[in-house]
Amino acid sequence: MTTEELKKFENAFSCLSFVFPIVSTSLASSYKMFKKINSYGTLLCDESGQATPQSLVGLLNRANNALIVGDPLQVEPIFTAPEILVKILAEAYSISKIHSPLTSSVQQLADNANSYGSYYKVNNEDIWVGMPLVVHRRCVEPMFSISNEISYNNKMILATPSLTLDDELSHLPKSFWIHVESNDSDFIENTSKKELKALNDFVSKHNIEFYYLISPFKSIYKAVQSQNGNVGTVHTFQGKEADVVFLLLGGNTANNSKSWVSSKPNILNVAVTRAKKRVYIIGDRNIWEKHNYFKNAISILDK
Structure with a gap:
């Protein structure tokens, strides 16, 4: 690009910025979008x-x-x-x-x-x-306390209004752990078919129209062919929120996947704080309560 062409490009970008003062892009594409801007x-x-x-x-x-x-x-x-x-x-x-x-x-x-x-x-x-x-404005309890305890040393302050009796989700059970025992043969890689069945039964019983289904593992995409809700890994839901969230833990006992998930509080922290009003964690309680951070979640959910 010649000096004259570069000048025209910069002028065009200035005009664009005048109309659209904020230009959004991803890190992956930014080098193309801004590579001629000094x-x-x-x-x-x-x-x-x-x-x-x-x-x-x-x-x-x-x-x-x-x-x-x-x-x-x-x-x-x-x-x-x-x-x-x-x-x-x-x-x-x-x-x-x-x-x-x-x-x-x-x-x-x-x-x-x-x-x-x-x-x-x-x-x-x-x-x-x-x-x-430190002021939290998305979740109500118990999601707030789980996040606050495992990640923020209880330094956060809850500013989200408590749910009322006439809340649109008042017909749903309060947030809790759905216990499902799975054998190695029940898994599609790291996703348990028994846990998926428990999810479907719960959604059908309570007529839940919209929810997020979150898992730590990419195998959730293979296991879930068609679900009434948004499905993905914890990483894909960063920055998003929904009233109802299901955390499908999975984790084949044949590998160390559970140890990876519980090595830091980050994954559990992100998953539970996607839920504004209800979070239902699905997994083998007897196994997960032995892992860091998940034992904290179980203790808080039991209160």
Whole structure:
């Protein structure tokens, strides 16, 4: 692109910004959209807890100001490059652990640069969160208490109005754990057919018209051919909400999938806080109560 063409491009972008002051894009496509723009005003990166540090470098380099918004205690970045390759490259170029895409996110780096914030203890490790928003306005109990206890050291404040007797979901049972025992033969990879049957029976019995069906595992897509609701993994529901949410745990006993799900509070935290009014967790209670964070959820649901 010649200097004259670049000038025309920048003028066209300025005109576009005058009509549409906010331009939205994904990180994956931003390098094409803005690759000829040398600078722009303010960059707002939402859900930055899911973004690897390297994915935002180009945009940050051209932004006059940046506002980084996200939660390091929710869904973490997905990075598919082999771990051994990343470690070799990091060592070769003296990349510190905090900048590694395997262990960090844009939000964590922004938090580290922020002098205002608070420490949260997770897995016996102190995590610094810059300017945390501690007032919660989405969920009612018990979702709020589960999230607050497993992720935020009970520092959050509930500002969501309590449900009334005439609430449109008052005919539904309160949030609880639906206990289902499954054998290895009952699984489609990490999704239990018995748990799916329990879900369908519950939905039919209570005539639930709309709900989210969330699972930690991608095998939910193979197992669920047609369901009355939105179906997906915890990662696909980040930032979304519904009145009723079912968390289908699954987790084949033949692998260590349950240990992976319970290694950090992030997955359970995101899943339960998608629910505004009801959350129903479906899984083998006798097994999951032995795992971190899920035993907290069971205790709170039993109250």
